[in-house]
Amino acid sequence: MAYLLVDNLKIKLRETLFSNRQFSQIYYSLSFSRPVLPHRVGAVYYRTKSSWDLKPHECPCDLEFLEYLHKLHIQNQTIFHFGTGAHHILGLENQKLEYPNEIIGITASTPEHEEYVRLCLEDRSFSKYYKVICADIYNLTAKSLPMLDIVSLFHLCEFYMPEEAKFVHHDDASLLDLFLSKLNPGGKILFYQESVGWGKAKNIVHSFVEQGKIQKIDVYKNLLIYTKTN
Ligand SMILES: C[S@@+](CC[C@H](N)C(=O)[O-])C[C@H]1O[C@@H](n2cnc3c(N)ncnc32)[C@H](O)[C@@H]1O
Structure with a gap:
């Protein structure tokens, strides 16, 4: 039961964090990863930070x-x-x-x-x-x-x-x-x-x-x- 509560809390926390644009931007900055789509991070952040390398298996x-x-x-x-x-x-x-x-x-x-x-x-x-x-x-x-x-x-x-x-x-x-x-x-x-x-x-x-x-x-x-x- 306690595990379920903690899991639910984690899910709620993640949802709260990632429904917020600034937190999404912070997530990408801290993880040194690049956004693939603009919807979570906003157009300006996407345009300044995104960069797509050739990925033949993912996107041929x-x-x-x-x-x-x-x-x-x-x-x-x-x-x-x-x-x-x-x-x-x-x-x-x-x-x-x-x-x-x-x-x-x-x-x-x-x-x-x-x-x-x-x-x-x-x-x-x-x-x-x-x-x-x-x-x-x-x-x-x-x-x-x-x-x-x-x-x-x-x-x-x-x-x-x-x-x-x-x-x-x-x-x-x-x-x-x-x-x-x-x-x-x-x-x-x-x-x-x-x-x-x-x-x-x-x-x-x-x-x-x-x-x-x-x-x-x-x-x-x-x-x-x-x-x-x-
Ligand atoms: C996922 S990458 C794919 C790149 C390439 N076609 C490939 O498959 O390797 C998406 C490309 O679309 C461009 N793009 C995204 N939104 C755009 C927009 N609103 N106007 C023009 N280009 C856009 C990105 O800059 C990027 O070059």
Whole structure:
């Protein structure tokens, strides 16, 4: 009985601590770990402290994307990539191609962007075909994007926070609409069905299919590939 009480107390204490944003931030600072999502720690803390290394077993989406591009011999296209990570593997591999793609990546994490700047200074040609914007994807507009051939939205619905709505232009559904409006004829938009946001994202994707906006054309491992319905 006493054990149960202590366990319950521990659970209550943990819940109280982690329902509080400041305590979550303290937890991450003291444990020298980086937040993976912004919801507990808040957008500002997430953006200053998060940094994602390549984790092939936990999150293979960028590697599968590279394989897919390679399999289809996709070169010399304009690609938008949501979530570069600190590894910038897409940019590093792209520059080895005979006709590199023009890749625009986005990260919300300042450490990931600092790593991009470091790589650009180390290799002066790195930014020739790989530009990384440090911004909130929900703030992009039709005017800030070129026309695109391929769009990866692997992290749709992972990071949107309603409390940020007053600072941004989009939610996840309007973000998808934005990218569809920038997709060239025959362009492809890719989703990652192992994403922690896929539970929500798939509802948006399915509603777009039902509205006749998009259709599935391919599957590669965990990636789902759609195109605009004309
Ligand atoms: C879990 S990491 C995955 C990185 C990479 N795609 C991979 O799988 O290795 C999520 C990525 O999304 C980016 N991100 C998170 N919220 C964002 C936002 N609101 N706007 C733009 N990028 C964001 C992060 O900065 C990070 O690069």
